[in-house]
Amino acid sequence: MFYDLCSKKNLIEKAQKLGYEKNVINEEITQTELQKRMSQKQQQSEKFDRVTIIVENDTKPLNFLSNLNANLVAVRPCGEKSFFSACSSSDIDIIQFDFSERLGYNLKHTTVNLAIQKGIYFEICYSLAIEDENIRKNMIGNSASLIRATRGKNIIVSSGASNPIYLRGPYDVINLCSIFGLNSYLAKSCLLKNCRKVLLHADTRINSLKGIISLKRKAEEIE
Amino acid sequence: MTKKFISLFKNLEEENTKNLIEKLLNSFHFVKSVKVLSHNEHFRTHKDKDVDCKVFFYKVKTNLLNFLSKEFLQQLKLFNVSCISLNDSIDVGNVFCILPNGTLILNLNKDTYETLGLEGKSSTLIRRSDRFVVKINLLDASFTETKKFYQRVKWCFENSLVTSFNFFLTKYNKSNGNLEELDNFGDANIEKVYLNDNYLCNENVITPHIEQILEQLTRSSDLKQSESTELINDLLEWLGMAAVSSDRIMSYDRVDSFISAYKVAQPNRIHNLYSMEATGLISVSTIINIFRNLCDELLLKKAINFGVLYLWGFRDSPVSFNQKEHGFNLTDGENDLVLVLSDAGDAVLVQVLGDLDEYSR
Numbered sequence: 001m002f003y004d005l006c007s008k009k010n011l012i013e014k015a016q017k018l019g020y021e022k023n024v025i026n027e028e029i030t031q032t033e034l035q036k037r038m039s040q041k042q043q044q045s046e047k048f049d050r051v052t053i054i055v056e057n058d059t060k061p062l063n064f065l066s067n068l069n070a071n072l073v074a075v076r077p078c079g080e081k082s083f084f085s086a087c088s089s090s091d092i093d094i095i096q097f098d099f100s101e102r103l104g105y106n107l108k109h110t111t112v113n114l115a116i117q118k119g120i121y122f123e124i125c126y127s128l129a130i131e132d133e134n135i136r137k138n139m140i141g142n143s144a145s146l147i148r149a150t151r152g153k154n155i156i157v158s159s160g161a162s163n164p165i166y167l168r169g170p171y172d173v174i175n176l177c178s179i180f181g182l183n184s185y186l187a188k189s190c191l192l193k194n195c196r197k198v199l200l201h202a203d204t205r206i207n208s209l210k211g212i213i214s215l216k217r218k219a220e221e222i223e
Numbered sequence: 224m225t226k227k228f229i230s231l232f233k234n235l236e237e238e239n240t241k242n243l244i245e246k247l248l249n250s251f252h253f254v255k256s257v258k259v260l261s262h263n264e265h266f267r268t269h270k271d272k273d274v275d276c277k278v279f280f281y282k283v284k285t286n287l288l289n290f291l292s293k294e295f296l297q298q299l300k301l302f303n304v305s306c307i308s309l310n311d312s313i314d315v316g317n318v319f320c321i322l323p324n325g326t327l328i329l330n331l332n333k334d335t336y337e338t339l340g341l342e343g344k345s346s347t348l349i350r351r352s353d354r355f356v357v358k359i360n361l362l363d364a365s366f367t368e369t370k371k372f373y374q375r376v377k378w379c380f381e382n383s384l385v386t387s388f389n390f391f392l393t394k395y396n397k398s399n400g401n402l403e404e405l406d407n408f409g410d411a412n413i414e415k416v417y418l419n420d421n422y423l424c425n426e427n428v429i430t431p432h433i434e435q436i437l438e439q440l441t442r443s444s445d446l447k448q449s450e451s452t453e454l455i456n457d458l459l460e461w462l463g464m465a466a467v468s469s470d471r472i473m474s475y476d477r478v479d480s481f482i483s484a485y486k487v488a489q490p491n492r493i494h495n496l497y498s499m500e501a502t503g504l505i506s507v508s509t510i511i512n513i514f515r516n517l518c519d520e521l522l523l524k525k526a527i528n529f530g531v532l533y534l535w536g537f538r539d540s541p542v543s544f545n546q547k548e549h550g551f552n553l554t555d556g557e558n559d560l561v562l563v564l565s566d567a568g569d570a571v572l573v574q575v576l577g578d579l580d581e582y583s584r
Contacts, residue, residue, distance in 0.1 A: 001315065185349070
């Protein structure tokens with residue numbers, strides 16, 4: 001089954017027609033806004049399917065993430081320090097970049113390997129390349145450098161689309177990934193097993209103790 | 224990248240030659256679509272000999288457990304049964320099939336294989352593959368209700384893989400190849416479907432002299448390798464365009480040379496082309512009957528000068544020719560066959576296979 005881990009409510013129907021059986025609804029929120037909500041205890045009652053935290057301040061730490069009530073946690077770092085902080089965090093599932101502009105810092109193998117060892121995945125949102133041709137150039141360059149740094153490992157591809165017109169079928173996306181530098185086998189993994197691993201990683205992070213033990217209630221007990 | 228395997232035959236009037244071709248056709252179990260093409264309208268009056276309305280197959284909705292039922296195994300012992308699942312694609316989902324020799328093949332993705340509980344092997348087609356193949360011989364003498372392996376398989380189908388799938392199924396007599404009625408088995412939902420043959424006439428088609436081409440290929444001793452390759456490629460190109468009724472081979476076509484510079488090879492003539500096509504699950508016995516009838520029309524009755532038989536296999540079939548493992552990549556999943564026959568007793572058989580196929584390696 002093909003996954004789209006960065007979707008919106010209004011896109012799910014079209015995505016399912018195109019062949020994405022599993023879609024995760026993403027909500028973007030800035031770091032300050034999220035911290036404000038959490039301090040007001042608003043966040044306790046609401047649960048995100050997936051939340052993408054846009055880091056605004058490169059120097060602020062990301063240690064508030066352990067209290068976040070979300071199935072899937074993604075971070076979009078704004079600078080090298082926040083990127084390093086995200087790679088060393090245990091409370092993150094996905095690191096997303098703003099590929100519309102040049103990154104401004106190099107993606108080092110050592111930092112990237114930190115994230116890979118923790119099971120964190122890097123996300124490429126392909127819809128940006130379709131929306132705007134100026135963004136497309138930056139996107140291709142940034143994606144290629146990400147793939148070079150990760151050696152094709154731990155990458156997922158999702159739509160990140162705002163409009164159904166920017167969605168593409170899974171096999172078209174696999175073809176598109178060849179421009180970024182991924183071969184067809186790796187590109188397929190980015191839409192299939194890597195996405196599944198992200199969801200498993202998130203489930204383990206939430207529901208297990210130290211990633212080893214998790215308890216599930218029997219159906220009879222709930223009744 | 225697709226690969227072609229070309230076989231040349233002469234003296235089609237001899238039983239040995241026909242048997243060789245039938246042996247190849249017999250190894251092609253899962254044919255989705257068949258098309259017969261010729262230039263003579265005589266074809267039409269005998270249409271119920273080729274792909275007739277009495278040809279049928281079954282749409283079955285069932286879980287895999289029903290294939291272990293006594294009623295089904297009994298039918299499998301007495302008749303040839305071919306069955307293929309329709310739900311999923313072979314590169315991401317789970318595909319199942321049953322061969323006429325009674326082998327149940329499960330081509331599974333990693334998740335399903337790990338939760339199923341049966342032993343299988345990793346797919347040989349891709350390195351570091353996430354696909355696994357489980358083969359179970361349902362007709363094995365040791366595959367009985369009292370044996371452990373049967374119990375194990377039954378448990379797996381009762382507990383791990385319980386979903387119902389849609390299948391196409393055919394059942395035919397082992398000796399005479401006649402299609403047989405399928406008896407109910409388990410709680411499977413069975414629906415009989417008759418093949419709907421679509422008849423088409425294309426008028427004024429520029430046709431190469433296929434009989435001459437076949438004669439050159441099969442009987443000419445001084446034909447160079449490069450020349451024969453060129454002849455075959457030109458013929459295949461024309462056959463492909465005839466199969467889709469392309470405008471490029473119609474006599475009325477006046478296309479701009481910027482769009483297409485294709486010209487039918489000389490010498491050529493103008494014919495009407497008649498074709499009949501049917502889609503579903505075409506049994507091997509039906510294909511052999513079609514081949515035999517085509518040979519009769521060509522060689523005995525001399526009613527037509529050439530005949531073409533196209534066979535398109537299921538793209539998601541777990542096996543292709545000779546029960547070799549078949550896969551699907553982004554762009555190729557072909558397992559197709561085209562057989563061209565002439566009234567002089569010459570034949571060319573071309574098998575077209577995708578890169579992900581054990582037969583083509």
